Amino acid sequence: MKIKTLIVDDEPFALEVIEKYLENFPEITLVAKCVNAIQAFQMLQRNKIDLLFLDVKMPGLTGTELLRSLKNPPKVIFTTAFHDYAVEGFELNAVDYLLKPIPFDRFLKAMDKVFDQLKLQQSVIHQQEVLPLGRSAENFLYLRVDRKMVKVNVNDIYWIESLKDYIKVVLKEKVLISKQKISLLDDLLPEDKFVRIHRSFIVSLDKVDSYHSYAVEIGGKELPIGRHYKADCQRRFFSPSS
Incomplete structure (x- = not known):
């Protein structure tokens, strides 16, 4: 199972850290890194993305505003330096909410949640592919x-x-x-x-x-x-x- 992934963050260092962490997961295919929500929106229109790492507070369009604009959003892990958006993030059905600086052990826990949800989703799809009636x-x-x-x-x-x-x-x-x-x-x-x-x-x-x-x-x-x-x-x- 290849998981097509997009990272969205206006901080170059944050993009680097997440990309480096993702190198530990052979299932991940990093499609692109975006520095703002508008760029990410355009990328999401052109590509099927399974997992989105999304900074909350960005200039122009915020991460939560971007997510609300998507009809069929991928799995989302919010990343931010601010505690204030946690409730809103989970209201939007985010898989997890990571506070910067992100420790690797905490990142692992978030990825475990992603894998569990995607496996469950895939299982449901398989059950729908062949229906014994x-x-x-x-x-x-x-x-x-x-x-x-x-x-x-x-x-x-x-x-x-x-x-x-x-x-x-x-x-x-x-x-x-x-x-x-x-x-x-x-x-x-x-x-x-x-x-x-x-x-x-x-x-x-x-x-x-x-x-x-x-x-x-x-x-x-x-x-x-x-x-x-x-x-x-x-x-x-x-x-x-x-």
Whole structure:
């Protein structure tokens, strides 16, 4: 997870300190440093920013005024030398409020809060990407495909293939590509109907045409059985009751 970050402060030293602290976090991608809120506003219109370090008291537009002007603000950590703005900062749902000079241990605590919130946010997004609806009764899923939710009957699935951050869902008449991890589908699909045969493949048991110790054939295609999945495949395919 790369966290695109913007630092806004009219003090060059403060910009330097935060940038130096951020070098300790490989997840952070520093997009830019801005010396005033107007410059930051323009940068936010052109870039998707996940995390904003925002000085409160700046000439012209203040940090809190900038934040109030944003329709979809990123996660914000306020930085300031003044205690007076703390209440207003938290009213604006800031992740944290750091007083200058900022000690590194206090900065770490703020970053922990950021990571926790972003992980939670990402978890919610993943749950929305694949929605199991009436799985035991109606037996279908919704997959996000090309910015829309597509209904898929699990009985129509032949196999699912992992493509890094995406999955390929092979159906009888078509193939769907969805931005999703195969591990989530592994959890959602009915265990009595599907089996994970490889880190990159899940197959429908009733669509398998043939199998042997190192591969299965399904829909005219041979798919490998991974070394770490052989025991489960042995149980599912090669048991006397199969």
